[in-house]
Amino acid sequence: MHDSSMDQRAVGFLLGLIDADAAARIRRRIGAPPPGANARRVAQAVLRLTPVPSSVLVWILEEDDPELNAVVYGHRSADVAMRRAVLRGVPFGPSRTIPLPVDRVLRKHADEPPVPQDVVARGLVGALRAATAMGPARTAASMVLGRRDWQTVTAADLERPLPGYARWALSVRPDCPPALRAQFGSHAKFAHRVRQAGVLAGPAAYATEHGPAAHVLKVLSLGPATFPGRVRDAEDALRPLVREHLDDREEAWAVLAQLIDTFHGTAPELIMTAGAIA
Incomplete structure (x- = not known):
């Protein structure tokens, strides 16, 4: 077996989808290490060094766990909106409505960037409507934090469609509600930008449609410890295969x-391919 942590994690994720006794036997046969102790701590350390699609960070935020949120805050793929949401304790999970505690180290050492002046002067919807270029649109869109703000934006767009730049900037946000993205309409350029931004249809689609396989499976191997509420969809999609x-x-x-x-x-x-060759 190729000796790399990426390959070991990728194969290990798939071995977790078969009978445990058979998996242990196969691990011995191919030289794969058994699942290690302190899985969560190891997964967090690996996540910090692993490039991931932006949607994966949203799946982690949906756990509403201050410790995991701190990892997301420091990740290279996190955008300004994610970092601001973490520092404000904005909940992402479907069942939580009150703010989250903020990780002690973050609370002590991280400062939230100032609210953009255009948002101060015009309000959130006013700033989005005033955006006549991508830069101001992205700045205004970065202030959409949490379900209430997304509901406000959805209602504003229904009342009177937001400008194209604002829709574009909101569409590439990985936490943009799918219904709102659909409300903005289908456009080839929007769809391309959404893909470029690392926005995924869901864990099952990520598991079955994206590559290369080693990297996708490595990212999914972090799921049981960092986004357990979402990784099951990926497991269910791959298990029959x-x-x-x-x-x-x-x-x-x-x-x-x-x-x-x-x-x-x-x-x-x-x-x-592996099954056919064997």
């Missing part, structure tokens, strides 16, 4: 472990 094409076949898993380092396709393509 793993059981059909790999299951407890040691040779198939050995082939997968050999292929994964250089395979550029999606996870389903990797799984089916």
Whole structure:
């Protein structure tokens, strides 16, 4: 097996989708390490160094966990809006309505950027309506924080459509509600920008449609410790393929472990290829 933590984590994620006894036997056969202790702490350390689509950070924020929020705050893929939301304790999970406590270290050492003057002067919706270029639109859009603000923006756009730049800036926000993005209408340029911004349709789509497989599976391997509420969708999408094409076949898993380092396709393509070769 290629000796890299990325490959080990990627294969380990898939092994977690089969019977535990069979998985332990296959780990011994292909030289994969067993699941380690302190999984959450290790996952947080790996996450800090791993580039991820911006939607993954939103999935983590949905856990409404101050410790995880602090990791998101320091991540290279976090934008100004995410960092501002973390410092304000804005809840992202569906069941929480009151602000979150802020991580002690963040509270002591991080300062929230000032509210843009245009938002101070015009209000949130007024600043969005006044945006005649992408820069001001992004600045105004960065002040949409939490469900109440998204509801306000949705109502404003229904009353009178927001300008194109504002819609564009809001659409590429990974926490933009899908219904609002659909309300903005379909446009090829919008769709392209949304993809470029790392906005994903969901964990199942990420698991089955994106590549390269090794990186996608590595990111998903962090899920049980950092976005458990979302990773199950990815597991459910891949489990039938793993059981059909790999299951407890040691040779198939050995082939997968050999292929994964250089395979550029999606996870389903990797799984089916390894099974077919074996």
